[in-house]
Amino acid sequence: LILLQNLIKSKKATLKLPPGNMGWPFIGETMGYLKPYSATSIGEFMEQHISRFGKIYKSNLFGESTIVSADAELNRFILQNEGRLFECSYPRSIGGILGKWSMLVLVGDMHRDMRTISLNFMSNARLRTHLLREVERHTLLVLGSWKENSTFSAQDEAKKFTFNLMAKHIMSMDPGKPETEQLKREYITFMKGVVSAPLNFPGTAYRKALQSRSTILRVIELKMKDRIEKMRDGREETEEDDLLGWVLKHSNFSTEQILDLILSLLFAGHETSSVSIALAIYFLQGCPNSVQQLRVISETLRLGNVVRFVHRKALKDVRYKGYDIPRGWKVLPVVSAVHLDPSIYDQPQHFNPWRWQNNGNRGYSSSSSSSNSSSSTTTNNNFMPFGGGPRLCAGSELAKLEMAVFIHHLVLNYHWELAEPDHALAFPFVDFPKGLPIRVHHLHDLI
Numbered sequence: 314l315i316l317l318q319n320l321i322k323s324k325k326a327t328l329k330l331p332p333g334n335m336g337w338p339f340i341g342e343t344m345g346y347l348k349p350y351s352a353t354s355i356g357e358f359m360e361q362h363i364s365r366f367g368k369i370y371k372s373n374l375f376g377e378s379t380i381v382s383a384d385a386e387l388n389r390f391i392l393q394n395e396g397r398l399f400e401c402s403y404p405r406s407i408g409g410i411l412g413k414w415s416m417l418v419l420v421g422d423m424h425r426d427m428r429t430i431s432l433n434f435m436s437n438a439r440l441r442t443h444l445l446r447e448v449e450r451h452t453l454l455v456l457g458s459w460k461e462n463s464t465f466s467a468q469d470e471a472k473k474f475t476f477n478l479m480a481k482h483i484m485s486m487d488p489g490k491p492e493t494e495q496l497k498r499e500y501i502t503f504m505k506g507v508v509s510a511p512l513n514f515p516g517t518a519y520r521k522a523l524q525s526r527s528t529i530l531r532v533i534e535l536k537m538k539d540r541i542e543k544m545r546d547g548r549e550e551t552e553e554d555d556l557l558g559w560v561l562k563h564s565n566f567s568t569e570q571i572l573d574l575i576l577s578l579l580f581a582g583h584e585t586s587s588v589s590i591a592l593a594i595y596f597l598q599g600c601p602n603s604v605q606q607l608r609v610i611s612e613t614l615r616l617g618n619v620v621r622f623v624h625r626k627a628l629k630d631v632r633y634k635g636y637d638i639p640r641g642w643k644v645l646p647v648v649s650a651v652h653l654d655p656s657i658y659d660q661p662q663h664f665n666p667w668r669w670q671n672n673g674n675r676g677y678s679s680s681s682s683s684s685n686s687s688s689s690t691t692t693n694n695n696f697m698p699f700g701g702g703p704r705l706c707a708g709s710e711l712a713k714l715e716m717a718v719f720i721h722h723l724v725l726n727y728h729w730e731l732a733e734p735d736h737a738l739a740f741p742f743v744d745f746p747k748g749l750p751i752r753v754h755h756l757h758d759l760i
């Protein structure tokens with residue numbers, strides 16, 4: 314035993330781990346890491362750790378030894394080496410809620426098959442022929458319901474828009490129908506559990522979310538049975554050209570797999586883009602000039618950082634920039650830290666859509682790039698709101714389309730202001746605590 318301990322010790326002695334603080338036993342530094350902070354900043358925890366330890370540091374987060382990376386190059390390296398040196402590794406509680414077949418949890422061949430189905434379904438061809446029209450229809454449905462001089466939560470309206478779009482696109486469920494409204498309510502409870510502490514006791518948000526998960530799965534399963542019967546009897550309607558029909562026809566997934574896929578896509582497809590739309594509404598009202606020149610999508614994604622970091626673990630011992638990342642450790646590439654890094658983006662905390670004006674020149678600080686020829690690739694690589702590598706967000710094009718169409722019709726038809734002060738906080742999921750209350754004025758009849 315002593316020999317073994319010495320062996321482990323000597324192995325440890327040769328490792329050069331990044332500096333850092335492992336915090337308390339088991340909980341480590343998780344509380345500090347998850348403390349809410351302004352969404353347009355990296356938060357006090359990251360600021361203090363980076364200034365003490367540098368952009369790569371070790372910690373103990375979510376119950377595991379972890380390397381945190383705010384380093385642009387290491388983040389890219391991790392995402393590009395998915396399946397070789399690193400692998401997607403979300404906390405167990407996420408699997409409990411989203412399901413063991415969720416794309417966020419799967420790795421290897423099964424992940425690839427699910428991803429292929431999702432990508433085909435959201436291909437550029439389908440975006441043009443199908444989704445553009447649908448996105449526009451759902452935008453106008455929401456905007457058309459806004460009364461002159463009325464005040465409401467912009468975040469709730471944006472959620473209504475993205476949820477309606479997803480429910481229609483995934484299961485042909487129509488907005489306003491009782492079953493769609495019930496599903497929307499269940500999703501609100503479900504969401505609270507995805508981001509809460511995984512305590513499975515009566516009354517906790519996590520327990521309620523697990524119950525919501527069962528209710529949502531029952532709704533999806535009923536839809537599925539109904540569809541299988543229709544397909545068998547040849548009663549399928551042409552407008553039911555949705556994801557449910559697509560997986561039933563083009564895959565041989567089991568019922569359980571289809572249920573988790575649909576539940577996850579409904580989740581991934583509406584929470585993220587709706588918060589991004591609310592962020593654009595918020596940034597734009599503080600920057601009237603930019604409403605004239607609408608190049609706000611990239612800037613909103615850079616500054617708002619809806620997804621701030623992704624979860625990985627090291628599959629092998631990795632040596633990077635002189636540090637060792639031991640096999641089995643968690644690795645968190647924090648993409649938001651790169652978007653808010655002053656050595657990469659000039660005045661990163663300023664909402665400045667003009668930094669995206671000359672394709673390639675993204676407000677990249679001249680001090681960090683000596684050669685101009687390399688700056689455009691470097692800058693592209695420093696923008697990762699949708700992750701990267703083999704797990705790049707499957708819905709990134711759809712999300713940008715939703716934001717562009719929604720914002721286009723919003724600025725054409727409305728003037729808006731904040732009805733009361735509110736700002737985006739990272740919990741670390743991004744949310745407006747008051748729901749972003751806005752007051753709207755029609756510029757003219759809806760175009």
Ligand code: HEM
Nearest residue numbers: 428581582585586589619620623699700704706707708712
């Ligand atoms: C502004 C909005 C959005 C943002 C910022 C965003 C961000 C991300 C990020 C960072 C990942 C990578 C997670 C990882 O590497 O572990 C991801 C994955 C994913 N996203 Fe999005 N997303 C958005 C909208 C959407 C939409 C509209 C959909 C449509 C259904 C979607 C579907 C997915 C799926 C299926 C994955 C898993 C991909 C895989 O593992 O291969 N997302 N998203």
